[in-house]
Amino acid sequence: MDEKETGRLEAFSDGVFAVAITLLVLSFQPPTTPDKLRDSALLDFLYMQWPMLFAFVTSFATIGIMWINHHRLFKHIKRTDTGLMLLNLLLLLLIVFVPYPTALLAQQYAIHPDQHLAAVVYSGTYVIMAVCFNFLWRYASYHNRLLGKDVDRRAVMAISRQYLFGPVFYLITFGLAFINVPACIILNFLFALFFAVPGRPPRQLSSSNASTDLSQD
Amino acid sequence: MDEKETGRLEAFSDGVFAVAITLLVLSFQPPTTPDKLRDSALLDFLYMQWPMLFAFVTSFATIGIMWINHHRLFKHIKRTDTGLMLLNLLLLLLIVFVPYPTALLAQQYAIHPDQHLAAVVYSGTYVIMAVCFNFLWRYASYHNRLLGKDVDRRAVMAISRQYLFGPVFYLITFGLAFINVPACIILNFLFALFFAVPGRPPRQLSSSNASTDLSQD
Amino acid sequence: MDEKETGRLEAFSDGVFAVAITLLVLSFQPPTTPDKLRDSALLDFLYMQWPMLFAFVTSFATIGIMWINHHRLFKHIKRTDTGLMLLNLLLLLLIVFVPYPTALLAQQYAIHPDQHLAAVVYSGTYVIMAVCFNFLWRYASYHNRLLGKDVDRRAVMAISRQYLFGPVFYLITFGLAFINVPACIILNFLFALFFAVPGRPPRQLSSSNASTDLSQD
Amino acid sequence: MDEKETGRLEAFSDGVFAVAITLLVLSFQPPTTPDKLRDSALLDFLYMQWPMLFAFVTSFATIGIMWINHHRLFKHIKRTDTGLMLLNLLLLLLIVFVPYPTALLAQQYAIHPDQHLAAVVYSGTYVIMAVCFNFLWRYASYHNRLLGKDVDRRAVMAISRQYLFGPVFYLITFGLAFINVPACIILNFLFALFFAVPGRPPRQLSSSNASTDLSQD
Numbered sequence: 001m002d003e004k005e006t007g008r009l010e011a012f013s014d015g016v017f018a019v020a021i022t023l024l025v026l027s028f029q030p031p032t033t034p035d036k037l038r039d040s041a042l043l044d045f046l047y048m049q050w051p052m053l054f055a056f057v058t059s060f061a062t063i064g065i066m067w068i069n070h071h072r073l074f075k076h077i078k079r080t081d082t083g084l085m086l087l088n089l090l091l092l093l094l095i096v097f098v099p100y101p102t103a104l105l106a107q108q109y110a111i112h113p114d115q116h117l118a119a120v121v122y123s124g125t126y127v128i129m130a131v132c133f134n135f136l137w138r139y140a141s142y143h144n145r146l147l148g149k150d151v152d153r154r155a156v157m158a159i160s161r162q163y164l165f166g167p168v169f170y171l172i173t174f175g176l177a178f179i180n181v182p183a184c185i186i187l188n189f190l191f192a193l194f195f196a197v198p199g200r201p202p203r204q205l206s207s208s209n210a211s212t213d214l215s216q217d
Numbered sequence: 218m219d220e221k222e223t224g225r226l227e228a229f230s231d232g233v234f235a236v237a238i239t240l241l242v243l244s245f246q247p248p249t250t251p252d253k254l255r256d257s258a259l260l261d262f263l264y265m266q267w268p269m270l271f272a273f274v275t276s277f278a279t280i281g282i283m284w285i286n287h288h289r290l291f292k293h294i295k296r297t298d299t300g301l302m303l304l305n306l307l308l309l310l311l312i313v314f315v316p317y318p319t320a321l322l323a324q325q326y327a328i329h330p331d332q333h334l335a336a337v338v339y340s341g342t343y344v345i346m347a348v349c350f351n352f353l354w355r356y357a358s359y360h361n362r363l364l365g366k367d368v369d370r371r372a373v374m375a376i377s378r379q380y381l382f383g384p385v386f387y388l389i390t391f392g393l394a395f396i397n398v399p400a401c402i403i404l405n406f407l408f409a410l411f412f413a414v415p416g417r418p419p420r421q422l423s424s425s426n427a428s429t430d431l432s433q434d
Numbered sequence: 435m436d437e438k439e440t441g442r443l444e445a446f447s448d449g450v451f452a453v454a455i456t457l458l459v460l461s462f463q464p465p466t467t468p469d470k471l472r473d474s475a476l477l478d479f480l481y482m483q484w485p486m487l488f489a490f491v492t493s494f495a496t497i498g499i500m501w502i503n504h505h506r507l508f509k510h511i512k513r514t515d516t517g518l519m520l521l522n523l524l525l526l527l528l529i530v531f532v533p534y535p536t537a538l539l540a541q542q543y544a545i546h547p548d549q550h551l552a553a554v555v556y557s558g559t560y561v562i563m564a565v566c567f568n569f570l571w572r573y574a575s576y577h578n579r580l581l582g583k584d585v586d587r588r589a590v591m592a593i594s595r596q597y598l599f600g601p602v603f604y605l606i607t608f609g610l611a612f613i614n615v616p617a618c619i620i621l622n623f624l625f626a627l628f629f630a631v632p633g634r635p636p637r638q639l640s641s642s643n644a645s646t647d648l649s650q651d
Numbered sequence: 652m653d654e655k656e657t658g659r660l661e662a663f664s665d666g667v668f669a670v671a672i673t674l675l676v677l678s679f680q681p682p683t684t685p686d687k688l689r690d691s692a693l694l695d696f697l698y699m700q701w702p703m704l705f706a707f708v709t710s711f712a713t714i715g716i717m718w719i720n721h722h723r724l725f726k727h728i729k730r731t732d733t734g735l736m737l738l739n740l741l742l743l744l745l746i747v748f749v750p751y752p753t754a755l756l757a758q759q760y761a762i763h764p765d766q767h768l769a770a771v772v773y774s775g776t777y778v779i780m781a782v783c784f785n786f787l788w789r790y791a792s793y794h795n796r797l798l799g800k801d802v803d804r805r806a807v808m809a810i811s812r813q814y815l816f817g818p819v820f821y822l823i824t825f826g827l828a829f830i831n832v833p834a835c836i837i838l839n840f841l842f843a844l845f846f847a848v849p850g851r852p853p854r855q856l857s858s859s860n861a862s863t864d865l866s867q868d
Contacts (some may be wrong), residue, residue, distance in 0.1 A: 011231050015235025018663055022670035022671050040765070092281070299632065313494070
């Protein structure tokens with residue numbers, strides 16, 4: 001509506017993604033009683049941190065691939081308005097929040113592998129994030145509101161179609177969190193990989209043609 | 218005075234905003250005695266963190282919308298000088314400080330909901346921030362000192378007028394902090410939303426015309 | 435020598451400056467025994483944090499104004515080589531380190547106002563930083579090694595002259611740290627302000643002319 | 652495959668590098684019992700932190716020089732695809748992880764200088780990082796997949812050749828970690844410096860010519 005370029009919006013978002021993904025490492029803490037830990041005890045300590053490593057990698061992959069998708073959307077989104085800025089802030093709010101449920105899940109799973117609440121909170125965060133991603137994209141792409149004039153309509157439709165899966169997928173992991181925590185984390189990781197690959201246009205015709213259209217912006 | 222472009226000033230500011238808004242999540246800490254917290258106890262623990270979530274969302278909204286406004290000002294500000302750089306640093310100093318009163322307020326409200334000092338500090342920070350934002354804008358826009366030559370005068374006046382409300386609004390929440398803490402936080406959140414929407418020019422004539430002026434820079 | 439543009443070097447440096455300046459806030463921690471702190475006790479607690487606030491503002495000003503100077507240097511530096519990249523990394527190493535002596539000084543001064551070691555470490559860090567800044571600039575400006583062809587020679591000489599004061603100034607605060615800690619911090623703050631203002635060219639002729647030269651790059 | 656420009660990929664990576672390198676400082680913590688530490692005791696405390704300073708500088712140099720190399724690769728890489736983005740994320744995952752083994756090594760070496768496990772974890776992280784760097788570059792440079800059309804083939808070969816040393820070098824430090832921890836850290840530092848200097852083309856002919864080719868992008 002009122003602005004033109006998305007450059008600074010993207011730069012700010014890149015910054016937030018970069019900080020949030022890096023803060024994940026703060027979940028790892030050296031032992032608090034190091035004086036008792038010679039190598040054999042330290043090995044046990046590190047072994048106990050496997051759930052943390054697992055949650056760290058999954059959250060890293062999720063935030064990283066969210067960034068790839070953010071990047072992909074903003075190749076098509078050329079203009080901004082107040083609504084887009086607020087929806088983008090809402091998405092970033094969830095991205096920024098991820099390190100907390102990650103640390104919570106890792107801590108709980110290491111101590112109480114039979115408990116489910118932390119995994120429920122973790123997956124629930126991703127459900128909301130998937131919904132926000134859809135809102136952002138639908139808002140921008142509705143009647144080409146904020147897209148470029150020469151937008152590749154098939155690429156836009158491919159994104160819209162792929163993103164429909166987001167909330168559905170994450171609702172499945174949300175449900176799984178009540179049943180089996182490791183399976184829930186693994187599925188979250190696999191879904192992240194699914195969104196790493198760009199969606200296909202409705203029919204698989206002329207993919208070379210589509211990539212040509214894309215390469216010129 | 219001495220510089221021309223504001224590009225690196227904006228990039229640095231974007232970085233500071235992005236880090237400060239992301240550090241807010243560090244207020245959330247997993248339980249320190251996790252071994253005692255099975256799911257039912259963890260649920261109580263998380264429930265106790267609602268004031269934290271509330272303060273987190275409000276501070277996130279405030280910093281995020283401060284960023285939107287910073288972005289909006291620098292669409293008009295085309296040049297920099299030492300004065301602007303120092304005023305911008307002063308504003309960033311307050312932005313960077315926000316995670317501390319946020320954590321303080323969240324901690325205090327969870328334990329002593331009848332106490333007011335943390336909310337007073339929290340709101341007081343925002344009063345000073347609103348004053349700094351005004352200083353920055355008045356300094357840059359005074360006699361068009363640092364604005365572009367082809368600046369949209371009506372948009373400039375709209376910003377100047379809207380920003381007059383800032384210190385007044387935040388003085389109200391500051392006063393409210395002494396009376397009712399939840400009301401104070403809610404009002405802070407609403408004021409953030411008020412500043413998310415761009416100010417209107419003095420008279421509502423030809424908004425399409427104004428947006429045309431804006432869209433060309 | 436081998437590269438041309440300094441864009442990504444500046445972007446990376448901006449990021450490091452932005453994160454380091456924001457991490458300063460982590461020195462502030464909410465009280466560890468909040469259940470005992472009703473408003474009157476909290477007020478005492480916050481009052482005890484004044485040295486922290488003082489050290490925070492001084493370090494913020496120092497890093498912020500270091501950034502302004504970095505910005506100022508790289509208006510003249512147009513090319514990079516491995517030497518410049520390593521010297522820049524060395525400078526960033528010191529910038530990144532600042533939050534630690536800041537936290538140390540603030541903690542020590544609150545508890546042992548009669549002790550000097552923390553202030554010595556704090557000022558010592560700034561001495562080394564001032565030396566590194568000089569190395570960086572001398573390396574880049576030596577025989578115009580990495581400056582633009584149409585560089586403003588008077589502006590370059592003004593920077594070189596002003597930077598000579600850096601190590602001398604900070605050696606004074608370093609000495610003062612052994613004698614009087616508050617005076618040492620105040621002087622650090624004043625020196626930061628001195629470097630906020632750009633140096634004057636050797637003779638004050640045609641400052642308008644100089645600014646014209648500058649404004650065209 | 653699908654994208655053209657690497658600008659935002661580089662900006663995001665710069666952000667992650669900048670945050671990770673700055674978070675290293677969080678390994679330094681002021682003393683937890685400051686009330687007992689007057690200057691003489693504080694001096695002992697700081698002296699005990701020498702291994703930390705040593706590990707901090709080595710990790711800073713390693714991440715910093717990884718950034719220089721990332722910068723160097725992306726002068727040649729002009730296009731991106733999903734594979735490159737994922738390999739870049741994998742590399743960033745390791746960069747982001749570095750502060751943890753650094754803190755672990757510093758803590759362990761200060762308390763148990765005769766133990767090796769922390770150094771093994773530290774060096775092991777760098778082995779994997781070196782392998783990832785090779786993957787990223789081989790993927791991008793294979794048949795010039797993602798390089799510019801007018802790429803300097805000799806510079807590309809120089810990088811490919813230099814990077815072959817990476818995994819070999821870091822395997823040596825990995826082995827050394829089992830034998831002598833200080834030697835292992837020193838060697839890590841020296842290897843970082845080796846990668847700071849750009850690799851030489853296969854034969855040392857016409858380096859001026861090569862730099863001319865480079866300087867035009």
